[in-house]
Amino acid sequence: MTVLVAAQQTETPDPLPSRQARLAYRGGEVGSTAGVAPGFVQGNLAILPAEYASAFHRFCQLNPKPCPIIGMSDVGSPHIPALGADLDIRTDVPRYRVWRDGEVVDEPTDVTGYWRDDLVTFVLGCSFSFEEALLDEGMPIRHIEQNVRVPMYRTNIACGEAGPFAGPMVVSMRPFKPADAIRAVQITSRYPAVHGAPVHLGHPHLIGIKDIAKPDYGDPVPVADDEIPVFWACGVTPQSVINAARLPFAITHSPGLMLVTDLKNRTMAVI
Amino acid sequence: MTVLVAAQQTETPDPLPSRQARLAYRGGEVGSTAGVAPGFVQGNLAILPAEYASAFHRFCQLNPKPCPIIGMSDVGSPHIPALGADLDIRTDVPRYRVWRDGEVVDEPTDVTGYWRDDLVTFVLGCSFSFEEALLDEGMPIRHIEQNVRVPMYRTNIACGEAGPFAGPMVVSMRPFKPADAIRAVQITSRYPAVHGAPVHLGHPHLIGIKDIAKPDYGDPVPVADDEIPVFWACGVTPQSVINAARLPFAITHSPGLMLVTDLKNRTMAVI
Numbered sequence: 001m002t003v004l005v006a007a008q009q010t011e012t013p014d015p016l017p018s019r020q021a022r023l024a025y026r027g028g029e030v031g032s033t034a035g036v037a038p039g040f041v042q043g044n045l046a047i048l049p050a051e052y053a054s055a056f057h058r059f060c061q062l063n064p065k066p067c068p069i070i071g072m073s074d075v076g077s078p079h080i081p082a083l084g085a086d087l088d089i090r091t092d093v094p095r096y097r098v099w100r101d102g103e104v105v106d107e108p109t110d111v112t113g114y115w116r117d118d119l120v121t122f123v124l125g126c127s128f129s130f131e132e133a134l135l136d137e138g139m140p141i142r143h144i145e146q147n148v149r150v151p152m153y154r155t156n157i158a159c160g161e162a163g164p165f166a167g168p169m170v171v172s173m174r175p176f177k178p179a180d181a182i183r184a185v186q187i188t189s190r191y192p193a194v195h196g197a198p199v200h201l202g203h204p205h206l207i208g209i210k211d212i213a214k215p216d217y218g219d220p221v222p223v224a225d226d227e228i229p230v231f232w233a234c235g236v237t238p239q240s241v242i243n244a245a246r247l248p249f250a251i252t253h254s255p256g257l258m259l260v261t262d263l264k265n266r267t268m269a270v271i
Numbered sequence: 272m273t274v275l276v277a278a279q280q281t282e283t284p285d286p287l288p289s290r291q292a293r294l295a296y297r298g299g300e301v302g303s304t305a306g307v308a309p310g311f312v313q314g315n316l317a318i319l320p321a322e323y324a325s326a327f328h329r330f331c332q333l334n335p336k337p338c339p340i341i342g343m344s345d346v347g348s349p350h351i352p353a354l355g356a357d358l359d360i361r362t363d364v365p366r367y368r369v370w371r372d373g374e375v376v377d378e379p380t381d382v383t384g385y386w387r388d389d390l391v392t393f394v395l396g397c398s399f400s401f402e403e404a405l406l407d408e409g410m411p412i413r414h415i416e417q418n419v420r421v422p423m424y425r426t427n428i429a430c431g432e433a434g435p436f437a438g439p440m441v442v443s444m445r446p447f448k449p450a451d452a453i454r455a456v457q458i459t460s461r462y463p464a465v466h467g468a469p470v471h472l473g474h475p476h477l478i479g480i481k482d483i484a485k486p487d488y489g490d491p492v493p494v495a496d497d498e499i500p501v502f503w504a505c506g507v508t509p510q511s512v513i514n515a516a517r518l519p520f521a522i523t524h525s526p527g528l529m530l531v532t533d534l535k536n537r538t539m540a541v542i
Binding site: 178182228 | 449453460468471472473497542
């Protein structure tokens with residue numbers, strides 16, 4: 001009892017920055033989570049009816065680089081204690097997308113009204129974590145320097161299929177000088193739960209990218225003559241696949257407005 | 272005593288393949304050590320008068336990627352027990368180069384006649400070890416497939432200088448498809464004592480290589496349109512630097528005819 005009281009006393013004046021962020025979003029605040037609660041893991045969100053959840057789970061298992069699962073709820077539960085003791089997945093994300101038959105029908109800041117007892121939540125690792133690891137080692141990240149969204153591309157790399165879930169891998173691109181590209185492989189290899197090592201570098205056409213200056217999502221960034229484009233599997237892949245599956249119902253986060261968890265980025269490093 | 276006798280009994284019928292190789296070279300056999308004693312570390316050899324040894328040691332310390340020290344003798348001693356209990360550096364390498372004032376003056380198979388009490392031996396890690404690690408993971412290595420020497424290039428990457436030792440880094444090149452290039456970075460990063468991760472990939476001109484088809488040492492290999500040239504720091508660097516320093520006296524191994532040690536390649540992996 002004493003311990004509990006002491007913990008509460010500590011927490012009240014100084015909750016985790018991640019929890020502070022979730023409480024703000026729960027209270028109605030809206031905005032990109034880029035740079036929010038530095039050091040804490042953010043996640044992509046996929047909420048599906050149980051009927052589709054096991055196939056989606058298999059899809060993630062088959063495609064761990066674009067779809068690394070960092071948390072999952074019980075059927076019908078809006079809580080994922082492993083990602084935050086008081087986390088409520090219905091309210092704690094800044095903005096959601098509600099999908100019906102493959103179309104976005106609503107972009108609310110709270111999905112309590114859409115909640116159903118058969119929903120299963122998947123939280124998938126996000127590139128913000130490995131970008132923090134790159135920045136911590138002094139690596140320049142072009143789209144952050146230019147204050148734009150990371151450029152993303154649909155590739156000709158087919159994901160492994162599971163049930164209705166199939167489609168190409170979407171990748172994000174960051175240009176680096178060659179020695180930095182090598183270092184970036186090393187750094188991000190330590191973080192398999194947040195997309196891990198790149199899936200490709202150089203030669204964009206080999207993975208079906210016709211024009212590096214025209215990303216399918218996000219914003220273009222310049223690649224200098226002395227740089228190499230480096231491509232990582234991207235968390236937009238599951239959203240693209242859920243879209244293509246034209247499920248009767250699904251909920252995702254709004255791009256760039258992620259779930260902020262209480263996990264620390266550094267605990268994601270496998271070595 | 273019992274243990275020693277037992278060990279000798281075991282060793283007599285079945286000495287280590289590495290020791291068998293050294294004994295054969297000691298007995299006069301000559302030939303490339305490529306593929307000899309699989310699983311065992313081979314090393315580049317640099318034997319210098321003590322007068323220059325500390326500067327060369329500093330040079331290696333400053334340039335660990337081209338010059339990773341895996342063994343070193345006491346002044347005047349031809350033995351390096353850490354690399355092989357009965358190793359005799361004067362006789363156990365298939366062929367040597369004896370240098371005077373920067374010129375090769377002899378290429379004997381035994382340097383007992385050249386031995387001096389002031390000589391210090393450095394053994395530096397060699398790419399054979401990381402190539403074995405790549406092959407073990409099913410990675411194709413072009414020059415091995417084509418049964419030629421690895422192509423090597425003088426770069427515009429300046430080594431750190433120490434005393435008379437200075438000059439450009441020499442690199443070896445292996446072409447890979449992009450996903451394999453990423454895997455090769457991961458695999459070789461585990462082996463810092465045998466050159467470790469690549470120093471460059473793609474864009475050869477950025478490191479001063481004008482024509483990838485014209486290596487400065489070794490043989491050219493084709494780089495396909497869907498491949499990327501990947502460059503590792505090379506153990507020819509110290510030989511090139513010793514040459515340029517025009518020392519009054521030095522001994523090295525003859526290229527491709529290395530010292531075979533009793534160290535296991537897998538013990539070189541840091542993780």
